[in-house]
């Protein structure tokens with residue numbers, strides 16, 4: 001099953017629609033709550049990053065018999081030092097983003113923790129594509 | 138309707154004679170438990186959480202709550218009326234609590250016991266549970282049984298956040314029963330009757346999540362008792378019998394939203410009203426909100442004073458309880474009334490009786506126990522949903538197009554129950570098009586066939 005969503009820059013309020021949809025389908029499939037939570041949390045963090053740090057983008061979700069694959073691709077500044085970005089607590093979030101309650105530098109580490117496979121392709125000045133896989137069985 | 142094991146039972150009923158099949162209830166139900174069949178509303182047992190929304194919404198008063206025969210109390214020598222303060226909130230503050238209780242005695246009860254006597258003990262049980270589970274960040278109060286059921290069916294991943302302790306009325310009935318036994322009564326001669334503000338509390342008594350036996354003998358609907366007492370009240374003030382209502386000012390307000398807060402030391406959140414509860418649970422589940430501490434949730438706006446069996450405006454009832462609490466406080470301060478001592482006795486038996494071993498997840502979303510089968514059904518459902526018009530007109534007897542799609546893949550309905558799809562004259566197709574534009578028309582339906 002395939003789902004596509006678009007991400008709007010700076011629209012924190014409406015973020016989460018993709019994770020809600022994924023959650024609904026995974027619940028229908030009877031996937032165990034822990035795996036659902038992992039997928040939903042990871043997807044939401046990646047979406048928020050695209051909203052907060054980039055200029056919007058797209059989300060593609062594929063659910064099959066073994067796994068859910070989620071690809072969040074944005075056009076944006078890219079991540080200059082990925083190793084640094086993956087560290088807990090490291091953040092370049094603007095004061096505005098912090099006011100929204102984000103910017104603790106926990107998003108990427110949280111994604112890492114909640115996914116079975118994670119790939120981040122990023123190019124400075126072009127954009128970032130985060131590919132996440134959560135195994136369901 | 139689906140067959141199989143029925144694990145939820147209810148006291149909520151549809152009166153087929155009054156029901157017009159108007160779909161109002163069906164559209165308000167938070168778990169999509171209602172369908173129209175044969176022109177009447179039908180409730181699916183395993184989906185209903187006893188929130189009472191459908192009953193509140195019904196314009197024809199066709200949904201009701203079955204109660205125990207009042208005459209049942211005559212079978213007992215000791216007849217205890219177990220009242221929550223929400224009942225007192227039904228009455229104008231010009232009536233003394235004493236006068237109201239006097240009427241209850243005249244109606245045949247021999248003892249009156251307020252559920253709120255158990256506040257301190259219940260809080261102790263909560264705290265014990267919370268200390269035993271340091272790994273849980275957000276605890277959900279077990280106070281409102283409809284919330285517990287809602288979590289089971291819609292947010293199964295949160296069942297372990299609920300404090301696994303049974304309803305306060307269970308403790309109250311045990312405490313008063315023990316007290317009467319200590320005073321010489323025989324167990325079989327004691328009947329404890331709970332005055333309920335809602336269907337959820339009845340379900341908690343009759344079909345408890347814990348699966349353990351109840352200590353409550355029967356349940357009386359609050360609106361029924363209100364009418365009876367109101368009829369007697371005008372002359373009972375004069376010959377009121379002296380009854381000690383010994384609640385302290387704090388406990389009087391326990392059933393109101395926010396009522397658990399003053400009893401709890403840590404961070405505390407009070408969420409009331411169905412929509413707010415749903416939103417909050419959704420966020421908790423997605424971890425988009427971080428709420429360390431205790432979350433108190435009441436399905437009813439303002440708490441139990443908003444229960445479906447109450448008779449008074451919930452804001453007025455709330456104010457009345459607050460007023461009574463303030464009065465108690467003033468009297469206590471000026472030493473005109475003794476502050477009731479807090480009784481924290483908890484026997485090992487009570488602690489054991491109040492435990493819930495497991496709150497089972499009962500997802501209403503799961504399409505099939507077999508993953509591969511569920512996967513096929515989900516795919517099919519997505520396709521069907523796309524083919525349906527998406528206007529949620531309910532003419533098919535389901536609350537929404539999505540619900541019909543689900544019914545179809547479950548084999549409970551057919552595609553042609555959709556009146557948009559099932560049109561066989563050009564004029565009706567044209568009429569539909571004038572109103573709804575180019576959604577599903579019989580034309581693109583034909584293309585599909």
Ligand SMILES: Nc1ncnc2c1ncn2[C@@H]1O[C@H](COP(=O)(O)OP(=O)(O)OP(=O)(O)O)[C@@H](O)[C@H]1O
Pocket residue numbers: 045049050052053054074076077078079085086090091092093101102103104105106107108109128
């Ligand atoms: N899609 C993205 N485009 C550009 N930079 C990004 C993107 N995602 C993450 N980053 C960079 O990586 C840093 C760390 O990201 P991470 O999600 O871990 O923390 P955060 O978003 O700053 O805060 P939090 O996720 O805790 O709210 C960000 O501050 C940002 O500099």
Ligand code: SF4
Pocket residue numbers: 149165166167168169170171180184185186187188189190191192
């Ligand atoms: S009580 Fe609530 S859950 Fe049950 S049928 Fe009515 S609205 Fe639905």
Ligand code: SF4
Pocket residue numbers: 188280281282283284334335336337338435436437440441442443444445
């Ligand atoms: S808030 Fe109170 S009255 Fe309303 S459903 Fe829950 S327990 Fe019943």
Ligand SMILES: [Mg+2]
Pocket residue numbers: 045048049102103106107108
């Ligand atoms: Mg982030």
